[in-house]
Amino acid sequence: MGKLKLIIQREFIAKVRNKSFIIMTFLSxxxxxxxxxxxxxxxKKNDQKIKEIVYVDNSGLFSKEDFKDTKTLHYKDFTxxxxxxxxxxxxxxxxxxxxxxxxxDSLAILASSVEFYSKDSPGISIIxxxxxxxxTKLRNVQLNxxxxxxxxxxxxxxxxxxxxxxxxxxxxxxxxxxxxIGVGAITGYxxxxxxxxxxxxxxxxxxxEKTSRIIEIIVSSVKPFQLMLGKIIGNATAxxxxxxxxxxxxxxxxxxxxxxxxxxxxxxxxxxISAQQLETAKQITGANKLQLVxxxxxxxxILKLFLLFIFYFLxxxxxxxxxxxAVGAAVDNETDTQxxxxxxxxxxxLAVYVGFATVISDPHGPISVAFSYIPLTSPIVMLMxxxxxxxxxxxxxxxxxxxVTFVFMVWFAAKIYRVGILMYGKKPTYKDLYKWIKYKG
Amino acid sequence: MKNVLEINNVxxxxxxxxxxxxxxxxxxxxxxxxxxxxNGAGKTxxxxxxxxxxxxxxxxxxxDGDLLTPKHTADIGYMPEERxxxxxxxxxxxxxxxxxxxxxSKSEAKKRLKYWFEKFDIMAWxxxxxxxxxxxxxxxxxxxxxxxxxxxxxxxxxxxxxxDPINAQIxxxxxxxxxxxxxxxxxxxxxxxxxxxxxxxIALIDKSNKILDGTLNAIKNEFRTNTFQIGVQTENPKELExxxxxxxxxxxxxxxxxxxxxxxxxxxSATAAANDLLSLLASKxxxxxxxxxxxxxxxxxxxxxxxxx
Numbered sequence: 001m002g003k004l005k006l007i008i009q010r011e012f013i014a015k016v017r018n019k020s021f022i023i024m025t026f027l028s029x030x031x032x033x034x035x036x037x038x039x040x041x042x043x044k045k046n047d048q049k050i051k052e053i054v055y056v057d058n059s060g061l062f063s064k065e066d067f068k069d070t071k072t073l074h075y076k077d078f079t080x081x082x083x084x085x086x087x088x089x090x091x092x093x094x095x096x097x098x099x100x101x102x103x104x105d106s107l108a109i110l111a112s113s114v115e116f117y118s119k120d121s122p123g124i125s126i127i128x129x130x131x132x133x134x135x136t137k138l139r140n141v142q143l144n145x146x147x148x149x150x151x152x153x154x155x156x157x158x159x160x161x162x163x164x165x166x167x168x169x170x171x172x173x174x175x176x177x178x179x180x181i182g183v184g185a186i187t188g189y190x191x192x193x194x195x196x197x198x199x200x201x202x203x204x205x206x207x208x209e210k211t212s213r214i215i216e217i218i219v220s221s222v223k224p225f226q227l228m229l230g231k232i233i234g235n236a237t238a239x240x241x242x243x244x245x246x247x248x249x250x251x252x253x254x255x256x257x258x259x260x261x262x263x264x265x266x267x268x269x270x271x272x273i274s275a276q277q278l279e280t281a282k283q284i285t286g287a288n289k290l291q292l293v294x295x296x297x298x299x300x301x302i303l304k305l306f307l308l309f310i311f312y313f314l315x316x317x318x319x320x321x322x323x324x325x326a327v328g329a330a331v332d333n334e335t336d337t338q339x340x341x342x343x344x345x346x347x348x349x350l351a352v353y354v355g356f357a358t359v360i361s362d363p364h365g366p367i368s369v370a371f372s373y374i375p376l377t378s379p380i381v382m383l384m385x386x387x388x389x390x391x392x393x394x395x396x397x398x399x400x401x402x403x404v405t406f407v408f409m410v411w412f413a414a415k416i417y418r419v420g421i422l423m424y425g426k427k428p429t430y431k432d433l434y435k436w437i438k439y440k441g
Numbered sequence: 442m443k444n445v446l447e448i449n450n451v452x453x454x455x456x457x458x459x460x461x462x463x464x465x466x467x468x469x470x471x472x473x474x475x476x477x478x479x480n481g482a483g484k485t486x487x488x489x490x491x492x493x494x495x496x497x498x499x500x501x502x503x504x505d506g507d508l509l510t511p512k513h514t515a516d517i518g519y520m521p522e523e524r525x526x527x528x529x530x531x532x533x534x535x536x537x538x539x540x541x542x543x544x545x546s547k548s549e550a551k552k553r554l555k556y557w558f559e560k561f562d563i564m565a566w567x568x569x570x571x572x573x574x575x576x577x578x579x580x581x582x583x584x585x586x587x588x589x590x591x592x593x594x595x596x597x598x599x600x601x602x603x604x605d606p607i608n609a610q611i612x613x614x615x616x617x618x619x620x621x622x623x624x625x626x627x628x629x630x631x632x633x634x635x636x637x638x639x640x641x642x643i644a645l646i647d648k649s650n651k652i653l654d655g656t657l658n659a660i661k662n663e664f665r666t667n668t669f670q671i672g673v674q675t676e677n678p679k680e681l682e683x684x685x686x687x688x689x690x691x692x693x694x695x696x697x698x699x700x701x702x703x704x705x706x707x708x709x710s711a712t713a714a715a716n717d718l719l720s721l722l723a724s725k726x727x728x729x730x731x732x733x734x735x736x737x738x739x740x741x742x743x744x745x746x747x748x749x750x
Contacts, residue, residue, distance in 0.1 A: 220521075
C-alpha cells in the first residue's frame, strides 16, 4: 500500500499547488458572498422604488379606505379627472398604471371587467394585490347586500395550527420540515457539485498523464488500478480540504460582517428561502415553539445522518469519479471527452432534479424511493431523503445496491482505464470500449 | 551463462488481433540484447509484458529464475520510446517520486539521484520544471529515472532518439558501463549501426513471431553468403573475368579502389575455400583488395523480414 500512498500524496500536492486551485479556494467564497450581497442589495433596491397607481372608480363602490398605500405601492383617486385624461397621464409616464373600475349593476360582471393600463407590464404581485383588493371589496358589498354583518364574519375567522406527533409521542414542529428539506437539498447539491468538480479533475489528471506520456513509466512501477485509485482519493482529499477551507472562510466572513455592521447575515441568506417556509417560520412564535425546534434538532439522529452522509458522499463520488477516470483514459484530449460525458452527467442531473421535485413534496413517495435505490442516483436522492427518516430496510437495499454497483463500475472503469491509457490516436467509439473490456490482463 | 530473463511461449491477443505468437526469448545475464523488428511487429507488446504493464494470455516469464511477480518491477528499469515526465512538476521532486515508486526509500533515492545528477552535471536543474528544459535535457532526466534504482534488467526503447551525437555517445557509454557493472540490457531500436556497435545477441520479431535469434556473430555466420569483394591489379582483366566466371559466381560491384584495379564480387560455393579464390587471383596479378562481404545487421534485418513475407 506504500505505492498507493505515494500516488495519493503526489496527486494531492499536484492539485493543491496548482494556481487555479489556490485561487478557487480563496476567491470563490468571497465571490459567493459578494454575489449573495449583490442579489440582496438589488432585491432591496428593486423593492424600494415606489410605484404610483391611479384609479378611476365609476362604480362608486370603492373608497380611499380600500386603496391603502403600502411601502412600494401608492394609490391616487383620479375618478374626478375622468377616464381619458387619466389614461393620458399614465401614458405620459407620470404614473405607473391606471386601474379602471367600470359601472355595472351586476357585481359578477363588474368583477371581471376591471381594466389596468400601464406602459411597462406590471409584475404578477401587483396584479394579484389589485385583484385581491377588488375581490375583498366586492365580497363585502355582496355580504352586505345579503344582510350579513361583515364584522361578525371577521370575528368568526379561526386559524388552525395542527400539532404534529409521531408514534413515540414526540411532538414535532413544521419548521423542522423546512430544516430537513434544507439539509437534504444542501447535502445532495453539495455531492453533485463535488462529483462534477473533482470528477472532472480526476479526468484531467488522467489525460495529462496520457498526453505527457509519463503513464507508461508509471504503470511499469504500479498497477493501473492503484494509479486510478490513488488519483481518485488524492483529488477527493484536495477537494475536501477545499470545502473545509471554504467553510472556515465563510464562517469567518459572516462572523466579521455581522459584528461589524450589525447585520444578521444568516437572516439575509434565509430571506431567499421560499415564502412558504417563511410563513411557517412566522407562525411559530413564542419561546416554547423555539424550544420545540431546538429539542427536535437535538432529537435528529445526528450521528446516523453524519455516517450516512459520509457513506453516500464517498460512494457517489467514487462511483462517478472512476467513470470520469475511464473517460479520461479513453481519449487523448479534453475536447474528445464530450460524447462520453453525457451518459455520466445525465443520471447526476436527473438525481438532483428528481430530488428537488419529489423528495421535497413527498420524501416517501414511490418515485423518491425508487430513485433512492437506483445506484447512480441513490447517493444524491437518498441523502435528500435521509433527514426525513428512512426505514432501515430501505437503507440496506440502497446501500447494498450502491456497493455492488460501485464494485462493478470500478471494475468496468479499471478495465477501460487500463487499456485506454496506452492507446493513442483515433478517438475510440463505444464499440472500441466494449472490445477493451474483453481484453485479458 | 545464466539467463536473467526467460520468456517461454508467450502469446498475447488484443481481441481478434494476435500481437505475439508463441514467442520464446532467453536473455543471458550481463549482455546487451537487441530486440529488433519492423514497426508493429510486437516488440512493444513484449516489452510491456516484461514490465507487467499487460499480462500474457499464455506462456511464462522468469526473471532471475523467479516467475515474474509485481515485486519485480523494482528490478526492472524501462525507458519507453515515447518519453514522458510530468511537465509541471519539478525535476528533483519528480525523480524522487518515480524512484520511490520503484521501491527506494526517500533518503536512498536522494543519495542515488545526487550521484547521477552530479555525474551528468545537472544539479542546477533540480528545482526546474520539465517544461522549462529543452528536449535533450529532459531526455537526460529520463535516462536517470530509468537507471537510478540499479535494476537487474534495463529496457531501452530507441534510447538515442532525441539526443544529439555527443549526448548519444555519453548515453551509449553509460549503458555499456551499466552492463559492465552487472546489469542486463534489452535494447530495442531501428538504428542498425547501434545494434552492430552494442549488441551481443539479438532477436528479430516480425508479424507477432520471433523469426530469428542468437548471438550477432552466429547470425552473421548463418547469413554469410561466402561472397568476397576483390580488387586485382592485372594486365588482362578480360581474361581474369572469364576465368572467374568459369569457376565461381560473379556479381558486378560498385565499389572503387584507388588505382585502376579490376574489381568485382565473387560468390564461392558452400564447399569452396577462400584460399582457392585467393590463390587463383594471386596467379593472375597483384591482389590489392580481398574482403569477405559479411552481412550487416541491416542486411540481415531486411533479408529475414522479406523471407517472412
